[in-house]
Amino acid sequence: MDPVAKEKLLREVQGAKPQTAVDYLLLDAASIAHAHFFSTRDPVPSGGDVPANGILGFYNTAQRLIARFxxxxIIVAFDGxxxxxxxxxxxxxxxxxxxxxxxxxxxxxxxPLSLKLGWHVCVSDRHETIDLAASAKRQCGLDDSSMVFVTQDKRAVMLLEKNVGVVxxxxxxxxxxxxxxxSDEFGVLPSKVxxxxxxxxxxxxxxxxxxxxxTAAKLVNEFGSAERVYETLDKLHNHLREKLETQKAAFELGRKLTRLDALAPIDVAKISLEQLAFDREGVERFCTIQKLGTVLRRIDADYPLELWNLPFRKS
Incomplete structure (x- = not known):
């Protein structure tokens, strides 16, 4: 990105970091578990326990981010x-x-583990987590609430706003x-990703x-949008113009696939009114049946006795 554009970007996003305490922490469960599945070392299972490195990675990450934000x-979301x-x-x-x-x-x-921890779970059969996040962002904008979305989906950077952070x-x-x-990764503002x-x-x-x-970023920065690029193909050199002309269908498909559904079925106002309790007995029963002893031991270390069966309450 050229210096003038970068200076404009800095002016535009001053103060764009979300506040320390947020209203909603939206976790892309599959994305987080996948990120840790091959990199988190699972303690050697004992007593017939099964591997749980993906679950442990998800849980540990969630707890660190809960402490931070x-x-x-807490909303745990899944793809349909x-x-x-x-x-x-x-x-x-x-x-x-x-x-x-x-x-x-x-x-x-x-x-099921998240529900027993007192966390909300959201899934829509036809939507991805990124759509649920887009819908939650729209609703946060209506009542001036804040959200942090945790994912590995690179499209999520399109959601960045003053009240919406992406981890x-x-x-x-x-x-x-x-x-x-x-700007360093895509070469454009979040709204142009x-x-x-x-x-x-x-x-x-x-x-x-x-x-x-x-090349795509250069075109978008020069002409303002991908649609505008196609409206002014005559300004491009022959090789690039021919490539864009012959593959316009691929661009139109890409445009449809990148469009997020901001009306995906998630109701953050309803979630804000629901208090779910940490069910220690339910956690123990679930982990025992599923042979997740390593996960249970970690949860026991995080939740002292006095927090058992208490709902999350707004301070």
Whole structure:
């Protein structure tokens, strides 16, 4: 990004960091578990316990972020199984289908465990977690509440606002993504990331073949939007113009796939009114049945006796 654009960015995002205590901490459970599945060392199971490194990674990350952001409500979200985007593009697969069987097993245990911990769980069969986050962001804007979204989905940077933070994993650290981080990675403002992804692709989104992210960012910065690029193709050199013309269908597909559903079914106002208690007996029973002794021992270390069966309350 050129110096003038970077200076404009700095002026635009001053004070954009969310407050220390937030109303909602929204956790992309599968994404967090996947990030730790291959990197978190699981203590040697004993007494017939089964591996739980993905669950442990998710739980440990959640606890660290709870301590940092002090959320009023904790929401654990999951991708649906019959995604609307897969109907638009059959090659678009849920992350769930790409996980190996052991990781799928562990992710499947996070929802019931979370409920027993007093955390809210949200899933919509046709939506991804990123859509639930977009819907939650819209609702937060209506009542001036704040949210932090924790994920590895790079599209999440499109959600950055003064009252909405995004936490991603960099190496082994989960930390807030800044607007400058976005400009360094995508070369554009957060509001223009969708244009870059629609042009160059990302993950499940194919994009235009052999159109790199830097080229896409340069075009978006020069013309203002991906649509404007297509309206002024005559200003591009022959090779690039031909590439964009012949692959316009790929761009239009990418645009559809990057569009987030801000009306996805999550009701943060309702969640704010629901108090879920930490059910210690339920946690012990669940972990015993599922042979998650390593997880139970960690939970016991975090929750002293006096916190058993107490709801989360707003201070």
């Amino acid at each position: 002090k959320p009023f409500r 199984r019959k995604l609307a985007r897969a109907e638009i593009y059959p090659g678009y697969q849920s992350r769930w289908r790409r996980f190996n069987p052991e990781l799928r097993r562990q992710v499947g245990l996070i929802a 991603m994993r960099s190496h082994v650290i989960w930390d807030l993504v800044t607007h400058l981080d976005v 969708a244009d870059v992804i629609a042009l160059s692709g990302e993950g499940n989104i194919p994009g235009i073949f052999r159109l790199g992210r830097k």
